[in-house]
Amino acid sequence: MLHYAGFTRRIGDVDRGDTVMDYLAAERERGITIQSAAITFGWRGRQLHLIDTPGHVDFTVEVERALRVLDGAVAIVDAVAGVQAQTLTVWRQAAAYGIPRVVFINKMDREGADYKKCVDEIESRLGIRALVLQAPETAVRGRLEGRALESWIDAVTLERVTYEITDDRTGSKVTRQRLTAADASYATAAAARTRLVEALAEVDSQIVDAFLGVDGDHLQVPADDVRAAVRRATLANRGCPVLLGAAARNIGVQPLLDAVVDYLPAPTDRPAPVPLDPEAPLVAFAFKVTVDAQRGPMVFVRVYSGNLRARASLDNATRGGVRERAMRLVQMYADTAEEIPEIPCGHIGVVLGLHHTRTGDTLLDPHHPSLHGVKIATKLNKATHPPRPVGLQLHGIAVPRPVFFCAVEADSPRDERPLAEALAQLQLEDPSLHVSFDEETGQTLISGMGELHLDIVRTRLLGDLKVNASFGALRVSYREAASREAAVDHTHVREPSRAAMRVSVAPLPDNDDNAIQVELSSDIPELEDDTVRAAIEDGINSGLQRGTLLGFPVARTRVHVDSVQHFGVELTTPAALRVCARQALARAFAEASPQLLEPTAHVDIRCPEKHLGAVLGDLNGERRAHVLSLGDDAEVSEKAVVAEVPLAAMVGYASALRSLTAGTGSFSMEVVGFGQMPQQRQQQVIRESLGYNPE
Numbered sequence: 001m002l003h004y005a006g007f008t009r010r011i012g013d014v015d016r017g018d019t020v021m022d023y024l025a026a027e028r029e030r031g032i033t034i035q036s037a038a039i040t041f042g043w044r045g046r047q048l049h050l051i052d053t054p055g056h057v058d059f060t061v062e063v064e065r066a067l068r069v070l071d072g073a074v075a076i077v078d079a080v081a082g083v084q085a086q087t088l089t090v091w092r093q094a095a096a097y098g099i100p101r102v103v104f105i106n107k108m109d110r111e112g113a114d115y116k117k118c119v120d121e122i123e124s125r126l127g128i129r130a131l132v133l134q135a136p137e138t139a140v141r142g143r144l145e146g147r148a149l150e151s152w153i154d155a156v157t158l159e160r161v162t163y164e165i166t167d168d169r170t171g172s173k174v175t176r177q178r179l180t181a182a183d184a185s186y187a188t189a190a191a192a193r194t195r196l197v198e199a200l201a202e203v204d205s206q207i208v209d210a211f212l213g214v215d216g217d218h219l220q221v222p223a224d225d226v227r228a229a230v231r232r233a234t235l236a237n238r239g240c241p242v243l244l245g246a247a248a249r250n251i252g253v254q255p256l257l258d259a260v261v262d263y264l265p266a267p268t269d270r271p272a273p274v275p276l277d278p279e280a281p282l283v284a285f286a287f288k289v290t291v292d293a294q295r296g297p298m299v300f301v302r303v304y305s306g307n308l309r310a311r312a313s314l315d316n317a318t319r320g321g322v323r324e325r326a327m328r329l330v331q332m333y334a335d336t337a338e339e340i341p342e343i344p345c346g347h348i349g350v351v352l353g354l355h356h357t358r359t360g361d362t363l364l365d366p367h368h369p370s371l372h373g374v375k376i377a378t379k380l381n382k383a384t385h386p387p388r389p390v391g392l393q394l395h396g397i398a399v400p401r402p403v404f405f406c407a408v409e410a411d412s413p414r415d416e417r418p419l420a421e422a423l424a425q426l427q428l429e430d431p432s433l434h435v436s437f438d439e440e441t442g443q444t445l446i447s448g449m450g451e452l453h454l455d456i457v458r459t460r461l462l463g464d465l466k467v468n469a470s471f472g473a474l475r476v477s478y479r480e481a482a483s484r485e486a487a488v489d490h491t492h493v494r495e496p497s498r499a500a501m502r503v504s505v506a507p508l509p510d511n512d513d514n515a516i517q518v519e520l521s522s523d524i525p526e527l528e529d530d531t532v533r534a535a536i537e538d539g540i541n542s543g544l545q546r547g548t549l550l551g552f553p554v555a556r557t558r559v560h561v562d563s564v565q566h567f568g569v570e571l572t573t574p575a576a577l578r579v580c581a582r583q584a585l586a587r588a589f590a591e592a593s594p595q596l597l598e599p600t601a602h603v604d605i606r607c608p609e610k611h612l613g614a615v616l617g618d619l620n621g622e623r624r625a626h627v628l629s630l631g632d633d634a635e636v637s638e639k640a641v642v643a644e645v646p647l648a649a650m651v652g653y654a655s656a657l658r659s660l661t662a663g664t665g666s667f668s669m670e671v672v673g674f675g676q677m678p679q680q681r682q683q684q685v686i687r688e689s690l691g692y693n694p695e
Helices: 025-030 057-067 083-096 115-125 186-203 205-213 223-235 253-263 413-429 453-464 529-544 574-590 609-620 655-660 678-691
Strands: 039-041 045-051 075-078 101-106 130-132 136-139 148-154 159-164 173-178 239-244 283-292 296-305 313-316 320-327 328-335 336-341 348-352 362-363 404-408 434-438 442-447 467-471 479-481 486-494 497-507 518-521 557-565 595-607 626-633 638-646 666-676
Touching: 039 253, 039 442, 045 136, 045 253, 045 413, 057 453, 057 666, 075 083, 075 115, 075 320, 083 101, 101 115, 101 159, 101 253, 115 130, 115 239, 130 186, 130 223, 130 283, 136 186, 136 239, 173 666, 186 205, 186 239, 223 253, 239 253, 283 348, 283 413, 296 328, 336 413, 404 453, 413 434, 413 442, 413 453, 442 453, 453 467, 453 595, 486 574, 497 574, 529 557, 529 574, 557 574, 595 609, 595 678, 609 626, 609 638, 609 655, 655 666
Parallel strands: 075 101, 101 239, 130 239, 518 557
Antiparallel strands: 039 045, 136 148, 148 159, 159 173, 283 296, 283 362, 296 348, 313 320, 313 362, 328 336, 328 348, 404 442, 404 467, 434 442, 479 595, 486 497, 497 557, 595 638, 595 666, 626 638
16 A cells, blocks of 8 residues: 555565564564554545554454544455454454444465355444445466456446566556446456345445436446445445455555545534534544654654644543643654644544543543533643543544463563563553553453463563563463352541441352442442542552452452441541552451352464364363354365354464364464353362362
């Protein structure tokens, strides 16, 4: 895309490790995208902001925060593998934000490529009407290795689109030829146009009028009417355009760019959180933060209202209105920055000089009407809980809880500070990375979304940030839940402070893995004081972060504060109330027969039939898998196994599967929830974690 738009002179290659967007050393070494990168370029007189997101499930938060600010998306589907598990995950993320999508079926030059099967899966598995805009005309052997599809049928314009494959593999010369009835490919074009118009008729009423206006002749419907119908269906999320290509051969890229302009929405076509008005007070959303060694924190923002100008004052409404100054504004081209005077309404840019802003924060003009009469924070609270939000709040970004963790330790006392600073930087960049300190063991724990996620963190700490540290074994992050009701009366006394309260806990249904209910009795006079209520809530919330079995977060539990005894403002301070609430919750939870909940993964495995027995035997053995389905993928002569497996049993599965299938197996995995752990397994986990049997 960048090459054809005139942004780069040569086309980068993932295998060579010289792509523009994947610029981190770990990305180039592994040939994958780890963190989303943004770039701006023009096409057909439009300015496009392109964000390249990772495909691996461990980096799903990168996809989430990019989708939060995008107007449209291009989903890539493998022509051989079809719709995969992670395709479904990302598709659901985009659907949750109502983002119109275009589908690009890639790798059409590979053996076993079947775009018709992919189209069927798009409709059956993704649940949307596929509007197929192209059809392959022929496959020939050219100067390139393997099969190169050099010409396509455009079902919208009834043209043959031909790519001239030159020795430099650019595929940049594209010619279009109008087909006539005398052409051998006319029947293919007619069939493709008929299918497209009939598919449109199911999701767009106006195309039916155009169809009847030409006496029901699919081929006579004007191309402009077809194009307009595709756009309406796409913007309404009733259908999605489907295009074909072979990205490794640089085939199909220009029509995809045309489809982005023709069918995906402009900012004014999308329902924005606030009206897109350049004359209104500034409203911007911070969707990503990175740290540059020279520039410091770089905050990626989308401006929804007003225009953000350099050196403007901003109030961070999410963090109590703390004021910051946008010292400089830049436009990012992957890892290259170009300074700009302003970020216009509807556009994406980067702000330098914001030291307190984090992912998901709302930035407002200090004179925004929603801030009138609001008490603004003069500085951030350094305690665990930041100031309460003020003014207009844009919808934040949901960050899933981590499911894997490991210990990290500085190699020497002088390495402790660099390690802490490096971890703080990575946390700032990656909100799905959690860092905590275990007071019982004295260890620093880092928690993430998966094996690859934590492996990348380790690589960046040791390689990019040059930290001297050692890492412990990878472990799974469980949850703790009450299994029965319990209540305690607790008094906290630490001279000169004192507080007392009664706290009860009870289990919640298992239909929501992270469900927590905190209730404060409505007939407690002391709770009419906002300071008292806030202190108790803070204490309860703090206690829920660490259960009494192994210190994992509490889930599926209801907490009720039944009574509070106040000994006067001099004795019952907010600090005393917080400590009392936390201690009372810990005692009540310990008496509620707490149990461990273990994360469960939905696993999709593909392997040759001759290895199926070994794979199933491994799953049904110590991995404690529940096999959901067995199927055939006849196109690639593989067996497909779908199972739910405890996540702890999937640690190291990539290596195990390679061994079981002689390197021919592959799998994808997605954490889908938490399940109750068998008692025998729970006792084993507790023994392994504590180093002894607590009984």
